[in-house]
Amino acid sequence: MEDYFRKRYGDILRFKGTLGKIDTVFTFNPADFETVYRNETIWPVRLGVDSLTYYRVNKRPEVFHGVTGLITSQGRAWGDIRNKVNPVMMKVQNIRQNLSAIDGIAQEFIKRLDSLLDPRTGRLSNNFSEEIKMWAFESVAFVALNTRLGLMTREKSDPMALKLSDSLTTFLEKSYNYDVAPSFWKYFETPGFKQLIKAYDSITEVTTHYIEKAMEQFDQSAEGKSVLEKLYRIDKNVAVVMAMDMLMAGMDTTSATFISTLYFLSKNPEKQEELRKELIALLPEPNMPLTEENTKNMPYLRGCIKETLRFRPIANGNFRIAGRDLVLSGYRVPKGVGVYMATMTLSNSDEYFERSAEFLPERWIKSAKATCPVTQKHNPFVYLPFGFGPRTCIGKRLAEMELETILVRILRNYRVSWVGEKPLEYINNLILQPAGEMSFKFEKL
Numbered sequence: 173m174e175d176y177f178r179k180r181y182g183d184i185l186r187f188k189g190t191l192g193k194i195d196t197v198f199t200f201n202p203a204d205f206e207t208v209y210r211n212e213t214i215w216p217v218r219l220g221v222d223s224l225t226y227y228r229v230n231k232r233p234e235v236f237h238g239v240t241g242l243i244t245s246q247g248r249a250w251g252d253i254r255n256k257v258n259p260v261m262m263k264v265q266n267i268r269q270n271l272s273a274i275d276g277i278a279q280e281f282i283k284r285l286d287s288l289l290d291p292r293t294g295r296l297s298n299n300f301s302e303e304i305k306m307w308a309f310e311s312v313a314f315v316a317l318n319t320r321l322g323l324m325t326r327e328k329s330d331p332m333a334l335k336l337s338d339s340l341t342t343f344l345e346k347s348y349n350y351d352v353a354p355s356f357w358k359y360f361e362t363p364g365f366k367q368l369i370k371a372y373d374s375i376t377e378v379t380t381h382y383i384e385k386a387m388e389q390f391d392q393s394a395e396g397k398s399v400l401e402k403l404y405r406i407d408k409n410v411a412v413v414m415a416m417d418m419l420m421a422g423m424d425t426t427s428a429t430f431i432s433t434l435y436f437l438s439k440n441p442e443k444q445e446e447l448r449k450e451l452i453a454l455l456p457e458p459n460m461p462l463t464e465e466n467t468k469n470m471p472y473l474r475g476c477i478k479e480t481l482r483f484r485p486i487a488n489g490n491f492r493i494a495g496r497d498l499v500l501s502g503y504r505v506p507k508g509v510g511v512y513m514a515t516m517t518l519s520n521s522d523e524y525f526e527r528s529a530e531f532l533p534e535r536w537i538k539s540a541k542a543t544c545p546v547t548q549k550h551n552p553f554v555y556l557p558f559g560f561g562p563r564t565c566i567g568k569r570l571a572e573m574e575l576e577t578i579l580v581r582i583l584r585n586y587r588v589s590w591v592g593e594k595p596l597e598y599i600n601n602l603i604l605q606p607a608g609e610m611s612f613k614f615e616k617l
């Protein structure tokens with residue numbers, strides 16, 4: 173769609189807002205991206221999830237006490253939460269302390285995969301993207317709720333956990349219709365909107381239940397303090413809403429990126445073999461644990477994830493509402509107008525990335541300069557898969573750790589290929605998500 177707009181209208185165009193939506197400028201010019209980010213105020217505004225704000229403020233004030241969370245709040249209210257959350261979530265050590273638990277979840281995933289694979293065909297009888305969502309959910313929930321939900325052994329898992337993951341999926345499917353597309357819900361509640369509210373209710377109830385259970389363990393815990401406990405000691409209301417936001421933002425984003433990475437490695441077997449060399453040197457025995465020490469040096473793996481996020485980031489672009497009057501591509505854009513920065517079109521174009529249609533993890537590796545002439549030659553504003561500035565993704569470090577861990581475990585255990593006739597398909601709801609047949613074939617090494 174964006175390619176079409178660019179071809180037809182050029183590098184900048186304006187959409188008139190309808191049904192209460194603001195006017196939005198689409199830009200394909202990285203100089204504009206830089207102008208937008210460099211002119212951000214201390215409280216950058218990204219389009220919120222209005223239905224969620226409405227729910228938290230109007231429907232459940234007794235739970236949220238006016239704290240509407242990072243995803244939805246704006247201005248000073250957002251700044252207050254972010255200031256409390258940053259020292260906990262942006263500190264590498266606080267996230268890395270979960271490495272062995274996250275690795276344990278990845279190893280359980282491998283056991284589950286082993287049990288689900290047909291040994292004759294190497295194919296999975298279950299829906300692979302569903303399985304991967306459960307892995308991502310279990311991993312992010314461990315950090316958000318300081319709880320193991322037991323989803324890797326589905327038969328034994330808590331029914332409340334399954335209910336929570338269903339409600340999160342409903343949120344992702346429905347929210348696009350009410351928060352991005354034009355909708356009448358602000359005038360009257362449609363049946364679909366009521367289902368969304370029901371999903372919010374269930375997310376709130378189940379998450380609160382897990383947080384209360386985790387709180388009972390706080391003082392007796394012999395382990396170092398968890399992210400949840402640290403946040404809780406700073407501000408109870410912020411801890412509750414942050415746990416929910418982590419679940420809402422941390423499941424489909426990570427699972428989508430994982431599936432895309434596995435797809436590109438399956439379609440590029442020589443790159444997969446190159447990666448495997450790194451992984452075998454890292455773990456001479458496949459079941460050796462991952463540690464702070466042995467995960468320090470994984471340049472090729474990191475290159476593969478970066479290259480995937482260049483090809484298929486989780487969103488086609490980044491968004492801001494102009495916090496000041498701006499001049500973009502020579503046009504005046506007043507404060508309050510939406511600006512959509514169409515990064516994916518550019519990161520997939522030869523104008524900004526040489527040989528852009530090729531999967532070249534080497535382009536991200538400094539030491540590969542001799543063998544890969546396209547190394548790191550790009551405009552930094554074209555490639556921002558986790559966003560930019562004070563409002564950047566708060567889960568970046570966790571997402572990277574999860575992705576690295578599961579990719580090590582899968583590719584150290586299996587050779588993976590794509591046996592589908594068609595390429596991997598995507599749907600675009602709140603994020604860009606792999607969809608359709610997951611035609612992976614797994615051969616045990």
Ligand code: HEM
Pocket residue numbers: 218242243254312417418419421422423425426429485486487490491556557558559560561562563564565566567568570571
């Ligand atoms: C590969 C995985 C992920 C990608 C590519 C990703 C990407 C993004 C992007 C592009 C943004 C918007 C940043 C901006 O506007 O500048 C964002 C925001 C956010 N992400 Fe992530 N994300 C990922 C995983 C996660 C995880 C695992 C969590 C949970 C801890 C998370 C939590 C959030 C939150 C809470 C925000 C809103 C931050 C704010 O407005 O202050 N994300 N993410």
